[in-house]
Amino acid sequence: MAETTRVSGAGTHGRIDSRRIQHAAGELFTECLNVFNAFSNLNELSEDLRVLSLNAELAAGRAGDSGRAVRALTQYTRELVNRLNQARESIIKLNSETHRRNAAVLRDLHALRTLERTHRACEREEDCRETEEALNKAHERRRQEMADYVVALTTDLQNLSALNSTVAEVIAQSDSIATNMAVEAALAGSHEAEFRTVAETMRGYVEDLRNMVDSAAVPMKKAEERSRTLINLAGSGTRGQGTSHGEGGGKEEN
Amino acid sequence: MKSFTIYQDGDHRWVAFGQDPDKPEEIIDTNQFVVTSSDTGCLLDPGGAELFPDMVAALSREISVDTIQHLFLTHQDPDVSSAITLWDEVCADGMKIYISWMWKGFVKHFDNAARFVDVPDEGMDLNLGGGVTLRAMPAHYLHSPGNFSVYDPKAKILFTGDIGAALVPESEQGDIFVQNFDHHIQFMEPFHKRWMVSARARDAWVAMVRNLDVNILAPQHGLLFKGDDVQRFLDWFGNLEVGNGLSAYQQYT
Numbered sequence: 001m002a003e004t005t006r007v008s009g010a011g012t013h014g015r016i017d018s019r020r021i022q023h024a025a026g027e028l029f030t031e032c033l034n035v036f037n038a039f040s041n042l043n044e045l046s047e048d049l050r051v052l053s054l055n056a057e058l059a060a061g062r063a064g065d066s067g068r069a070v071r072a073l074t075q076y077t078r079e080l081v082n083r084l085n086q087a088r089e090s091i092i093k094l095n096s097e098t099h100r101r102n103a104a105v106l107r108d109l110h111a112l113r114t115l116e117r118t119h120r121a122c123e124r125e126e127d128c129r130e131t132e133e134a135l136n137k138a139h140e141r142r143r144q145e146m147a148d149y150v151v152a153l154t155t156d157l158q159n160l161s162a163l164n165s166t167v168a169e170v171i172a173q174s175d176s177i178a179t180n181m182a183v184e185a186a187l188a189g190s191h192e193a194e195f196r197t198v199a200e201t202m203r204g205y206v207e208d209l210r211n212m213v214d215s216a217a218v219p220m221k222k223a224e225e226r227s228r229t230l231i232n233l234a235g236s237g238t239r240g241q242g243t244s245h246g247e248g249g250g251k252e253e254n
Numbered sequence: 255m256k257s258f259t260i261y262q263d264g265d266h267r268w269v270a271f272g273q274d275p276d277k278p279e280e281i282i283d284t285n286q287f288v289v290t291s292s293d294t295g296c297l298l299d300p301g302g303a304e305l306f307p308d309m310v311a312a313l314s315r316e317i318s319v320d321t322i323q324h325l326f327l328t329h330q331d332p333d334v335s336s337a338i339t340l341w342d343e344v345c346a347d348g349m350k351i352y353i354s355w356m357w358k359g360f361v362k363h364f365d366n367a368a369r370f371v372d373v374p375d376e377g378m379d380l381n382l383g384g385g386v387t388l389r390a391m392p393a394h395y396l397h398s399p400g401n402f403s404v405y406d407p408k409a410k411i412l413f414t415g416d417i418g419a420a421l422v423p424e425s426e427q428g429d430i431f432v433q434n435f436d437h438h439i440q441f442m443e444p445f446h447k448r449w450m451v452s453a454r455a456r457d458a459w460v461a462m463v464r465n466l467d468v469n470i471l472a473p474q475h476g477l478l479f480k481g482d483d484v485q486r487f488l489d490w491f492g493n494l495e496v497g498n499g500l501s502a503y504q505q506y507t
Binding site: 004008109117118120121122124125126127128130131134135138141142168 | 307
């Protein structure tokens, strides 16, 4: 039996293709997981950068006046580390929310398939008009709830993209700090080797962070494409857009 | 899914649903019941999510689903409760779901938004209107620790959930009532020996039911007992050795 059912009285949003929606949701979820996996070492790199900045500050202290500029650079580095940590915490929350919303879409799809089977069973009966109306209402509530979760998944993806941009900004600024650190090393006399090591280590971390963002870029782009497909398939209506997405949609809780 | 009107007096009706020829083989056969009075319906153990489509279709032949204002769950098993979220979506707004206080928090995993009514251990009355009151009566530990039978004193029908259940082969199905009690024992004996856990609870339940005026004893699985077969069932069940799963412990003790 085909999974597509025209639900009378439910307008254009009544038609859903649960099999394609499930496939598209699965693809979106997979790409989101790939993005999250790309950032899996963010905590470690952030900690490495923090420890490096502490060591650089100690070295700057030992260098006295020659280390004054380096000390300022290390303080700026720690601010960048804080931004990375905030981004990491937000990514962890988004990971959890993505799992939750994907599971909610699957749950709603299961209920929609059962309601569609019920609708087909009722169509075989002679006088089932009132029941069909009740089924149509239930189907529309569920479909709208699922659409809200899909919109919420898309919003999460946009937030994830914004966090990716934040990390990219931190990389650019860290790269600039590493360059300035190398310049200061050249002027630091007997402390040159120590500061140069800090600058080169920092460049290594910057390179690792850049690889991280690059490896997230491809699944991020795919995820954005999948989310557009999913929204079209799920027939996302206007109720959830721009609001608190994907929470409820059924009867009022007692 | 077949439907059988087992009682009717004006708008006071009991309809049993079951013996579904389209039911997937591995899903246990179940009987679902609806009691109506004064345009109000009460579903008793309405079946699991897999049976929901055929059950709604069968129910709609009898009554409109939006007249269902009560849904009673004798216990928490999935063949009883797993479709409640769907029933809650298609039945009347504000429909109440009755279940033992001890299972509510568990069954809410299916549907937290549904309106549940805690049934206390001693039971409760459920008024359908038109002078019809259903009485939830204790059947704890038979098999579930929070378990009820539902008695309609006007129709003299006792819905017993898993008590009286039988796994009847399709070839033996046809009528909804037991035709030959002695022949029927083979289909219910293994179930009762294993699923029913407490002889003390069994004795208390049998004593309670002997004080009721029961013309039809209606279990959730298999065939229904009518007339003298009700007493035959109570006599048989009252003497049955239950809890035979305990023998599995012997090899470890």
